[in-house]
Amino acid sequence: MRFVDEFRDADKARALAAAIASLCEPGRHYKFMEVCGGHTHTIYKHGIDDYLPENVSLVHGPGCPVCVIPMGRVDDAIAIATQPDVIMTTFGDMMRVPGGQGSFFDAKAAGADIRMVYSPLDSLKIARQHPDKRVVFMAIGFETTAPSTAMTVLRAAAEGIENFSIFCNHVTIIPAIKAILDSPDLRLDGFIGPGHVSTVIGCRPYDFIARQHDKPLVCAGFEPLDILQSVHMILCQLAEGRAEVENQYSRVVPWDGNAKALQVIAEVMELRPYFEWRGLGFISQSALKVRDAYAPFDAERIFELPGVRVADPKACQCGEVLKGVIKPWECKVFGTACTPETPIGTCMVSSEGACAAYYNFGRFTRERVRTATRQ
Amino acid sequence: MSTREQDVLDRIERARKRPARLKEERITLAHGAGGKATHALIEAVFLDAFRNPLLEALEDQATFTVGDARLAFTTDSFVVSPLFFPGGDIGELAVNGTVNDLAMSGARPLHLSAGFILEEGFPVADLQRIVASMGAAAAAAGVHIVTGDTKVVERGKADGCYINTAGVGVLERPVELGAARALPGDALIVSGPVGDHGVTVMLARGELDITSDVESDTAPLHELAGVLLDAVPGVRLLRDATRGGVATILNEVAQASDVAVVVDEGAVPVRPAVTGACEILGIDPLYVACEGRFVTVVDGGQADAAVAALESHPLGEGAAVIGHVKEDPPGLVLLKTAFGGTRIVDVLVGDPLPRIC
Numbered sequence: 061m062r063f064v065d066e067f068r069d070a071d072k073a074r075a076l077a078a079a080i081a082s083l084c085e086p087g088r089h090y091k092f093m094e095v096c097g098g099h100t101h102t103i104y105k106h107g108i109d110d111y112l113p114e115n116v117s118l119v120h121g122p123g124c125p126v127c128v129i130p131m132g133r134v135d136d137a138i139a140i141a142t143q144p145d146v147i148m149t150t151f152g153d154m155m156r157v158p159g160g161q162g163s164f165f166d167a168k169a170a171g172a173d174i175r176m177v178y179s180p181l182d183s184l185k186i187a188r189q190h191p192d193k194r195v196v197f198m199a200i201g202f203e204t205t206a207p208s209t210a211m212t213v214l215r216a217a218a219e220g221i222e223n224f225s226i227f228c229n230h231v232t233i234i235p236a237i238k239a240i241l242d243s244p245d246l247r248l249d250g251f252i253g254p255g256h257v258s259t260v261i262g263c264r265p266y267d268f269i270a271r272q273h274d275k276p277l278v279c280a281g282f283e284p285l286d287i288l289q290s291v292h293m294i295l296c297q298l299a300e301g302r303a304e305v306e307n308q309y310s311r312v313v314p315w316d317g318n319a320k321a322l323q324v325i326a327e328v329m330e331l332r333p334y335f336e337w338r339g340l341g342f343i344s345q346s347a348l349k350v351r352d353a354y355a356p357f358d359a360e361r362i363f364e365l366p367g368v369r370v371a372d373p374k375a376c377q378c379g380e381v382l383k384g385v386i387k388p389w390e391c392k393v394f395g396t397a398c399t400p401e402t403p404i405g406t407c408m409v410s411s412e413g414a415c416a417a418y419y420n421f422g423r424f425t426r427e428r429v430r431t432a433t434r435q
Numbered sequence: 436m437s438t439r440e441q442d443v444l445d446r447i448e449r450a451r452k453r454p455a456r457l458k459e460e461r462i463t464l465a466h467g468a469g470g471k472a473t474h475a476l477i478e479a480v481f482l483d484a485f486r487n488p489l490l491e492a493l494e495d496q497a498t499f500t501v502g503d504a505r506l507a508f509t510t511d512s513f514v515v516s517p518l519f520f521p522g523g524d525i526g527e528l529a530v531n532g533t534v535n536d537l538a539m540s541g542a543r544p545l546h547l548s549a550g551f552i553l554e555e556g557f558p559v560a561d562l563q564r565i566v567a568s569m570g571a572a573a574a575a576a577g578v579h580i581v582t583g584d585t586k587v588v589e590r591g592k593a594d595g596c597y598i599n600t601a602g603v604g605v606l607e608r609p610v611e612l613g614a615a616r617a618l619p620g621d622a623l624i625v626s627g628p629v630g631d632h633g634v635t636v637m638l639a640r641g642e643l644d645i646t647s648d649v650e651s652d653t654a655p656l657h658e659l660a661g662v663l664l665d666a667v668p669g670v671r672l673l674r675d676a677t678r679g680g681v682a683t684i685l686n687e688v689a690q691a692s693d694v695a696v697v698v699d700e701g702a703v704p705v706r707p708a709v710t711g712a713c714e715i716l717g718i719d720p721l722y723v724a725c726e727g728r729f730v731t732v733v734d735g736g737q738a739d740a741a742v743a744a745l746e747s748h749p750l751g752e753g754a755a756v757i758g759h760v761k762e763d764p765p766g767l768v769l770l771k772t773a774f775g776g777t778r779i780v781d782v783l784v785g786d787p788l789p790r791i792c
Contacts, residue, residue, distance in 0.1 A: 061710050070775035107776015156784075169461040178643060284774045389440050395447035400784040401471050402458065411717070421778040424767055425441055 067283030068106070076288040077111040083295040090116045091247065092294055093384050095237060096254035097124030097412025098282050104421035106284040116291065119246075119384035120414035122236045122340065123254050125201040126153045127382060127406040127413045129229060130336045131370035134159030137198050137227055140363045141172040147190060148174045149183035150198035153410045158403055160370035180212035180226070187216070187224035196359045199226045204256040206230040206348060207321035210328035213350070213357045227359040228350050231335065233257045234265050235346035239337075241273050245385045250294040252287065253279035255309045260325075262317025263305050270303045281309040328354050338406050339372065339379025378405035381414050388415040395419055448766055452690075454478055469678035470783050494613065495536045495674070498606060505606035507542035509533060512599040516790045518565065520639035522631075522650030525598055526565035528726060528792055530572035530580075531653050533602040535675040538657035539729065541612055541664055542604030544576060549583040550599040555590040565596065576655035578602070604657075608664055614684075614691035616671040621760040622738035623688075623696065624731045626659060626745050627652070627753040629681050630709040633723035636791050638712065645715065649708040654727030659750045666744035669734025676728050677792055679783055681757075682721040684730045685768045686782045693765045698758035698780065701773040721770075722783050724791045735759065 084090065094100055100120045103109065112118070122128060134157055141148035141164070148164070155164045155176065168174040173193075177183050180197050187195035199209040209226055216224045233254060240246065253266060258279045266277045276297040280290035290308045297304060307313055328351060335347030350358035372378065376398070377391040388394055388407065398404040400416055407415035455475035465472035482490065489497040496509035513529045530547065537544040549569065553562065573580050580600075631652040638645055660673055674684045681703070689696045698721075705713075705720045713720045727750060733741045738756050745751030768780040 061707055061714070064710075064714060068774045070773070073775055104778060106772045106774040107778045108774075110776040165463050165465065166459075166461075169459070169463045182642070284776070387440075389443045395443065396450045399450075400781075401455075401465075419447075420781045423444060423447065423781075424764060424769065424777075424779050425444065 064283075067281070067285045069285065072285055073111055073288055076285070076292055080111075080116070080288065080292050080295060081113045083292070083299050084113050084115055088115065090249045090295070090298070091119055092116070092250045092252055092291065093119045093121045093240065093248050094252040094280075094287070095121035095123045095233070096257065097127065097410065097414070098256060099252055099254070099280065099287060100124070100414050100417050101412050102282050102284060102287060104417040108284055108287055109422075111288060112291065118252075119248065120381065120388075121384055122240065122337075122382040123202065123233060123257070124407070124410050124412040124414070125205070125231070126157055126410035127378065128231060128236070128337045128340070129154075129157060129200060129406060130338045131159045131372065132336065132368055133229055134163070135161055135370060136365040136367060138162070138164065138167045138172070139366050140196055140227060140359055141167055141174050143194070143363060145193050146173065147186060147193050147195045148172065148198060149177045149186060149195060150174065151178075151200065152176045153412075154198055154200060156403060156409050157406055158409075160368075180209050181215070184212055184216055184221065184224055187221050191223060193223060194362075195224050197224070197226045198229070200229045202231055202233045202254070202257045203260040203325070206325045206329065207260060207318075210324045213328045213354055214324065216357055217354065222356065225357045225359040225362050226350065228329065228348060230329065230348040231337070232331075232346055232348065233261070235343045236337065236340070237269065239340055239343055240383055241269070243383050243385065246383060248275060248384070249298060250275050251277040252290050252294070253277045253305070255279055255281050255286070255313060258309065258313040258317070260318050260321045263307050263313065263315050264317075266305045270305050274303045276303050276306070278306045279309050279313050281312065336369065339382045341379075373404050376405040378407045381405075381407050388418040391415070395423070452766070465784070468783070469683060492613075494540070496540050496542070498540050498542070507537045507540040507604040507606060508602070509536040510599065510601035511536055512597065513792055514594070514597050514790050515636060515792050516594060517636070517639050518561065518595055520636050520651055522635055523653040523726070524565055524568050525596060526567075526569035527572045528653050529598040529600045530569050530576060530578070531655050531726060532677070532792060533600040534576045534578060534655040534657060535729075537602050537604035538655070538660045539612070539673045539675055540604070540606065541608050541610040541660065541673065542606045542657075543661070544578045544602055544604040544655075544657055546581045547573065547578050547600050547602045549580050551583070551585045552593055552597040553585065553587045554593040554595050555587060557595050562596065572655070576657065610664055610670065612670065612672050614672055614674070614687045617688050617692035617694055617732045617760045618671070619694060619760055619762045620735040621671060621732050622735045622741070622756050623685065623698065623758045623760065624733060624738065624741055624745070624754060624756050625676070625681060625704065625728060626656070626731070626751050627728050628704040628706045628709070629676060629725055629728055630705055630713065630720040630723035632726040633680070633791050634709045634712045637716070643716075645712060647708045647712060649706060649712070652725055652727035654750050656727065656729055656750065659745065659748045660729065662748050662751070663731060663741060663744050667733055667737045667741045669737045670741070671732040671734075673729050673731050676725045676730050678724050680720070680722040680724055681730055682719070682768070682780045683782060685780060688732060688760070689766050689768050692760070695761040695764050695766075696758060696768040697761050698768065698770045700770050702755055702757045704753045704755050721780060726792065732760065
């Protein structure tokens, strides 16, 4: 298929793999973090590890929108969904995220009207079709999805749709990366930068990573060749003693970002003083809320929320997984008590979650596979 | 790969082999998705109450002997939304679905029943259209709908029309098929391009503003199955790739036969329109339902003959060998990606496309 096959060409992958291997210093171990859950998904789905030398390892980062939602916020959302005459809408990934009192799926089975949508505009459509209901969109995601949520609020305001609101859980990527860099447990050699977030915020916000932390960052696309090329670009920087922000995904990411999208976010939303991230705790200025001017569209002001902070289950090590401190399989409950069917932690829920990606795609040993394919 | 990681993986595989437990207090959509939750529900609720040797096989049909005749018996319910979609409708699906469940045991379908649950207010013209298409599908499949039932429920208590069909067939060939019969060296074959039906129904819902010319592949498969069984003695299994798609069947084979299934992604036939829709929706075509395709496992030495036999029938156009059965690692489905990497293909959790049939 055009525009897909070009980026999955096995011959080009072999050539890149050879170039990558030739750049690696013998005896040195390289650890690169892919910040974005979309990259984690691509890496496992296409088996990119097969192309990397043994001394290059990819560490999964915090950029999975569903994974960072704390349990208390899920409970708040369910509290809204179970109010009379409410239709809660959300992306499919949210449905199985466990809160303290169960997930959206459980709430739906118990009678709440919770619907999956592909876009916030679909929620607005539902609001138009059901003027007698209060339609709430559970808004999640980084700067990637915030503009479409903001646009939807602007549209609702322009059309005077009064039965629509958003439960805003949008977060911002830079504070999360800062939290990773400040974490003492982790030594990284470079970053595969989040491609989709960068289409909105551009590449400049990452400058501090190169300047203050002396680490290379390459904004990467989501096809398997994009990832391999980005690894190659990071290794080139290291080999040449550079630490810079580079843009591998220039076909989509403008260096300065998308001014219009940023402006739409700024029009509708502002930074919260602090927000709780699952596993990472409270991070200041790391999330967005609806501005006063759009208060009628803010579910947090329309509905009374329990707002109770729910501690993560003791056994759950999502925080360490999100920070890249441990690999998914190193978590005590991985794959036994915590599975995609009955997730304890959020990382096991979303297809972008590191644990789900490893469980669904990577749960085998390469040695045994090599034996199997030789048989 | 460290020893510790291998230990963790071994522990997980042991956990996976344990029967699934029903933990939920209420039915969720996952219980209807055909994955682990469905199995847990069947084991904990239905199997426990109905337990008998025929049911315990948990195949899509039961086969048993009456006098000199070996019979196959099955039932299936249809709740597809929308009722009408490009390439078919709920009526055609209800006939072909049950015909295919019989055909996958190697049986020749004979007679069907049809039960209708209709919602107050449902247009009679729509019902006539559905029933006419059932009649045509039955005639095409060479079966008769010989008994039936009608119930009407209040407005809002059903989504227009639900149909249940049951069917009886006769096994005229001395075949023994089953997911536990695969052996290392066997070949895996699909009878044609996968994912057409699921993608068609998804797009027909009109929620996505994607248009495409892809049509449902709904078709009766007993003739195609017969052609294959006559041509190739070493058929181990036939399974129509409905809910859960090809991936679910491959996992059943790997688990039931305790073998590894190695699939070559590049060899799986998928129409470009289906690939495109799946890329946009973030769905793997291997999980998307078909209503006119089956997966078969045959003796590796007879793979070419099997594909040739399938290709000789119009419904087998595009049949292809997609992989092989290996010894190790048992219980897993491995995919060699078109990109050149390796990953596993697991049983799907939750259904990306509910009410597809």
